[in-house]
Amino acid sequence: MPDASGPELKTPALPYTDEVKAKTDHLYPRVAKSIPEIEWRVMAPYIAAINDLKKEKNAVILAHNYMTPEIFYCVGDFAGDSLQLAKEAAKSDADVIVQAGVHFMAETSKILCPDKTVLIPDPKAGCSLASSITGADVRLLKQKYPGVPVVTYVNTTADVKAETDICCTSSNAVEVVEHAAKEFGTDTVILIPDQFLARNVAAMTDIKIVTWAGACEVHERFTAEDIREIREGNPGVIVLAHPECPPDVLAEADFAGSTSGMSNYVKENQPNNVVLITECSMSDNVALENPNVNFVRPCNLCPYMKMISLPKILRSLQTMEHEVTIDPEIIEKARRPIERMIALPLKRQSMYNHQHAPEVAAVEARS
Numbered sequence: 001m002p003d004a005s006g007p008e009l010k011t012p013a014l015p016y017t018d019e020v021k022a023k024t025d026h027l028y029p030r031v032a033k034s035i036p037e038i039e040w041r042v043m044a045p046y047i048a049a050i051n052d053l054k055k056e057k058n059a060v061i062l063a064h065n066y067m068t069p070e071i072f073y074c075v076g077d078f079a080g081d082s083l084q085l086a087k088e089a090a091k092s093d094a095d096v097i098v099q100a101g102v103h104f105m106a107e108t109s110k111i112l113c114p115d116k117t118v119l120i121p122d123p124k125a126g127c128s129l130a131s132s133i134t135g136a137d138v139r140l141l142k143q144k145y146p147g148v149p150v151v152t153y154v155n156t157t158a159d160v161k162a163e164t165d166i167c168c169t170s171s172n173a174v175e176v177v178e179h180a181a182k183e184f185g186t187d188t189v190i191l192i193p194d195q196f197l198a199r200n201v202a203a204m205t206d207i208k209i210v211t212w213a214g215a216c217e218v219h220e221r222f223t224a225e226d227i228r229e230i231r232e233g234n235p236g237v238i239v240l241a242h243p244e245c246p247p248d249v250l251a252e253a254d255f256a257g258s259t260s261g262m263s264n265y266v267k268e269n270q271p272n273n274v275v276l277i278t279e280c281s282m283s284d285n286v287a288l289e290n291p292n293v294n295f296v297r298p299c300n301l302c303p304y305m306k307m308i309s310l311p312k313i314l315r316s317l318q319t320m321e322h323e324v325t326i327d328p329e330i331i332e333k334a335r336r337p338i339e340r341m342i343a344l345p346l347k348r349q350s351m352y353n354h355q356h357a358p359e360v361a362a363v364e365a366r367s
């Protein structure tokens, strides 16, 4: 990943004119509960300019669930988790994709849409999980565990995916691990790089799991004690946790699933009071779609996701920076494990209601 985004953005505040008002008034009701009017008048000129430029350049914006509401609801053309976004991008006839998310997501879009121009508004928007492991690390793992299939979480770089047998998401990890073991005729699977996701999968299957010492710096900070305190302060609250959290956090939760799993749970069950144990913008976005549900909001921000802002998206479309490029050979190799996952006839989502102890066979790390 590039290590610098160039000079910091110096775009001056744009004026809130009658023209801007006419172009954006219809969007404000979507976010009014989350964004005060005084802030909206600062954001609206950027939103109008971005939406104009999207038409001019035949561009779409892919907005991840962890984007702030003004990006998620007002400039995003597709919203969801990283894989949903890349699949939507592949179907679109846009020439340009702007990834409102982190760098590995932009790489996934480029892998699935190699003929499109893929832009990331800030190339420093990385990820602690994705940067925990390299393609060379995976090659060493394969030498150490010959014949054992490598299942890789989509939160990884293209180099890592290129060394992978099949990818998984947090919503299908258990099923993909079981499928890989069956296909390769093994009782062991390498599931990298998130050791907590791996432990949570291990609690749901008899397959032995070898993992990597990676973690999401947002989800690893939650503790079981946090959950108990939230329950004490909010009697009756329903706790939904992301499977990148440590297993003892999931053990305290009422439901554990991916970002889309959590969002669907709230839509379908309409709990009176709920807490999402994940990145904080997710609660803001889900709350706007579920006005009758009260959200308790412990806040762990992802510093990388929060590097993406309206001014940076605008600058990206104006300058066509920063373009994501990947060696075509790596694109070819990295696409196969993603397509294998997409082609699997998976019937259910992983729900992580632990059935075993969350023990893994080994946690490998760079020596």
Ligand code: SF4
Pocket (backbone or CB within 6 Å): 102, 126, 127, 128, 129, 130, 155, 216, 217, 218, 219, 279, 302, 303, 304, 305
């Ligand atoms: S929330 Fe975690 S996994 Fe997602 S981009 Fe941030 S650090 Fe990476």
